[in-house]
Amino acid sequence: MADAKRSNQPSMDNYWMPFTANRQFNAAPRMFAEAKGMYYTTTDGRRVLDGTAGLWCVNAGHGRQAIASAVERQLTTMDYAPSFQMGHPVAFEFAERLAAIAPAGLDRIFFTNSGSESVDTALKMALAYHRARGEGTRTRLIGRERGYHGVGFGGISVGGIVNNRRTFPTHLPGVDHIRDTHDLERNAFSPCEPAHGVERADDLERVVALHGAESIAAVIVEPVAGSTGVLIPPKGYLQRLREICDKHGILLIFDEVITGFGRLGTPFAADYFGVTPDIITTAKGLTNGVIPMGAVFASRQVHDALMDGPENMIELFHGYTYSGHPAAAAAGIATLDIYHDEGLLTRGAEMAAAWRDAIHGLKDLPHIVDIRTIGLVAGIELASREDGPGKRAYEVFVDCFERGLLIRVTGDIIALSPPLILEQSHLDELVSVLSSALQRVA
Numbered sequence: 001m002a003d004a005k006r007s008n009q010p011s012m013d014n015y016w017m018p019f020t021a022n023r024q025f026n027a028a029p030r031m032f033a034e035a036k037g038m039y040y041t042t043t044d045g046r047r048v049l050d051g052t053a054g055l056w057c058v059n060a061g062h063g064r065q066a067i068a069s070a071v072e073r074q075l076t077t078m079d080y081a082p083s084f085q086m087g088h089p090v091a092f093e094f095a096e097r098l099a100a101i102a103p104a105g106l107d108r109i110f111f112t113n114s115g116s117e118s119v120d121t122a123l124k125m126a127l128a129y130h131r132a133r134g135e136g137t138r139t140r141l142i143g144r145e146r147g148y149h150g151v152g153f154g155g156i157s158v159g160g161i162v163n164n165r166r167t168f169p170t171h172l173p174g175v176d177h178i179r180d181t182h183d184l185e186r187n188a189f190s191p192c193e194p195a196h197g198v199e200r201a202d203d204l205e206r207v208v209a210l211h212g213a214e215s216i217a218a219v220i221v222e223p224v225a226g227s228t229g230v231l232i233p234p235k236g237y238l239q240r241l242r243e244i245c246d247k248h249g250i251l252l253i254f255d256e257v258i259t260g261f262g263r264l265g266t267p268f269a270a271d272y273f274g275v276t277p278d279i280i281t282t283a284k285g286l287t288n289g290v291i292p293m294g295a296v297f298a299s300r301q302v303h304d305a306l307m308d309g310p311e312n313m314i315e316l317f318h319g320y321t322y323s324g325h326p327a328a329a330a331a332g333i334a335t336l337d338i339y340h341d342e343g344l345l346t347r348g349a350e351m352a353a354a355w356r357d358a359i360h361g362l363k364d365l366p367h368i369v370d371i372r373t374i375g376l377v378a379g380i381e382l383a384s385r386e387d388g389p390g391k392r393a394y395e396v397f398v399d400c401f402e403r404g405l406l407i408r409v410t411g412d413i414i415a416l417s418p419p420l421i422l423e424q425s426h427l428d429e430l431v432s433v434l435s436s437a438l439q440r441v442a
Contacts, residue, residue: 012029030042030401031043032048035050035058035062035063036062037062038061038062038418038419038421038423038426039062040062040406047404048404048405048406049404049405049418049426049429049430049433050062050406050419051405051407051408051416051417051418051434052407052408052416052417053285053289053417053420054289055284055289055408056226056257056284056285057283057284057288057289058285058288058289058419059261059262059263059284059339059344059420060288060335060338060342060344060419060421061419061420061421062419064288064290064334066334066337067287067288067290067331067334068290069334070331070333070334071290071291071327071334073330074326074329074330075326075327078326079326080325080326082321083111083319083323084319087324088326090324090326090329090330090333091111091324091326093329094109094111094329094332094333094336095295095324097332097333098295098297098332098336101267101336101345102268102280103268103270103276103280103297104276105276105300105301106270106276106279106280106298106299107300108298108299108300108302109295109296109297109298110125110295110296110298110316110323111293111320111323111325111328111329112283112293112294112295112296112323113292113320113322113328114150114283114292114293115149115255115257115282115283115284115294116151117150117283117320118150118281118282118283118295119149119154119155119158119255119257119281120150120152120154120155121294122218122253122279122296122298123141123154123158123218123220123253124316124318125279125296125302125316126141126217126218126251126253127217128306129217129251129302129305130217130251132305132308132309135249137214137215138214138215138249139174139217140175140176140211140215141154141158141172141216141217141218141220142158142176142177142178142204142207142218142219143157143158143159143175143177143178143220144179144180144181144220144225145160145177145180146161146225146228146229146231147160147177147180147222147228148160148161148164148225148226149220149255149281151164153170156168156171157171157172157175158172158175158177158220160180160228161227161228174215176207176210176211178203178204178207178219179200179203180200180225180228180231181194181197181200181225181232181233181237182229183196183197183200184370188369188370189360189370189371190372191356191360192356192373192374193232193233193374194232194233194234194235195234195235197233197234197237198234198240200234200237201238201241202240202244204219204241208248208250213248216250217251218250218251218252218253219245219251220253220254221238221252221253221254221255222254222255222256223254223255223256223269223270223272223273223275224259224269224374224377226258226259226377226417227258227415228410229372229379229381229410229411229415230372230374230377230379230413230415231372231379232372232374233273238275239273239274239275241275242275242276242277251277251278251302252277252278252279253277253278253279253280253281254268254269254270254280254281256270256280257282257283258284258377258417260280260282260283260284260285260286261284261286261339261345262285262339262345262346262347262348263285263348263375263376263377263417263420264348264374264375264376264377265348265350265351265352265375265376266345266346266349266375267345268280272375278298278301278302279296279298279299279302280296280297281294281296281297282294282295282297283295285335286332286335287331287335288331288335288338290331291328292328293325293328293329293331293332342421344420344421347376347421347422348420349375351376351422351427352373352376354427355373355375355378355422355427356373358427358428358430358431359378359416359431362431362435362438365438365439366438366439366441367382367383367392367438368380368381368382368383369381369382376417376422377415377416379414379415379416380416381412381413381414382412382413382414383412384411389411389412390411391412392412392441392442393410393411393412393413393414394409395441395442396414396434396437396438396441397409399437399440399441403433403436403437404429404433405429405433407434418430
């Protein structure tokens with residue numbers, strides 16, 4: 001009888017929400033109940049345009065029946081199988097499908113459950129690679145200021161978000177950082193890749209000179225830094241970083257958890273920029289956000305270096321209980337089918353000009369100090385108030401939600417990354433609601 005007495009509205013007391021001001025949220029909850037296509041529906045029946053693809057992950061839009069059906073079939077056929085010393089065909093098929101769209105040579109796939117796990121896996125691969133080659137002194141990992149690489153201790157260590165590092169000050173030893181790429185003074189309102197700042201890649205030479213190349217295993221960067229406000233690399237920056245890594249025998253890792261699977265109008269940011277790293281980390285769009293899953297794409301060079309020992313030995317002493325989970329792999333295969341059939345991995349290129357013009361059309365509104373766009377992603381930077389950074393953007397966020405638009409804010413930067421099924425009508429609606437909110441904010 002207790003269930004019969006249970007309220008239709010759950011208690012707000014028990015769920016400790018991630019990356020959320022819980023007390024503020026509990027005082028004025030924003031709750032979704034349904035999702036289909038480009039829209040969420042709130043618990044009170046309002047329709048909200050998804051301007052963020054959920055959390056950068058629902059690239060094919062919500063409620064895709066083909067993915068749900070694939071998961072149902074898999075669960076009723078085989079719900080779980082271990083991946084330690086055992087296998088199942090669905091994971092191998094998914095890996096083969098991913099290899100077919102990967103940048104050339106990055107066709108050895110290791111499955112994880114999230115972007116954070118993908119990052120920690122990639123860092124461990126880099127360390128294991130150098131050790132297998134007899135260069136065990138290469139243990140240092142280099143990240144970048146204002147980088148975000150998930151919430152594992154490895155990702156926090158190479159990451160450059162100050163609050164993460166201050167709150168959890170126990171980091172991996174032997175980690176250093178190069179400068180970020182953001183140059184507001186010279187590059188404000190760049191329509192795509194900024195013209196200035198390629199020389200910031202040379203900061204890696206400073207780190208090499210300080211520590212010695214023989215101590216450095218890998219450099220990890222986001223091709224486009226998403227979670228710290230859509231920071232787009234200057235022209236030639238990633239090419240220069242690749243050259244310096246090659247010069248010193250350092251592995252280059254691209255964190256493509258956000259940029260992977262069509263966000264820039266190409267399958268991966270590596271394709272967009274024409275720079276091939278040694279390892280790519282992915283998650284989010286891998287399964288369209290339906291089931292948690294991540295994947296690390298390793299080069300054959302990295303993979304094969306670990307395949308020289310006795311055949312009975314585990315080559316990489318690493319893995320997760322749910323690596324290559326059958327239902328997640330089935331969701332991923334169905335997602336790739338949709339990406340292929342609807343051309344979504346390149347749709348961002350088709351919409352990029354309309355997206356750029358519409359978002360940059362907001363530049364004369366109050367408080368905007370910069371707008372950055374690339375593919376189907378945008379960052380709108382607002383001037384901070386004297387009474388506290390982040391307050392102005394948060395008010396815009398709440399205003400937009402109440403009027404039917406979901407955006408994401410980090411500090412005083414608005415980040416936009418709609419599903420790749422975006423049509424002109426959705427873009428017009430997004431810009432209209434956001435423009436009105438920006439004009440209302442004090």
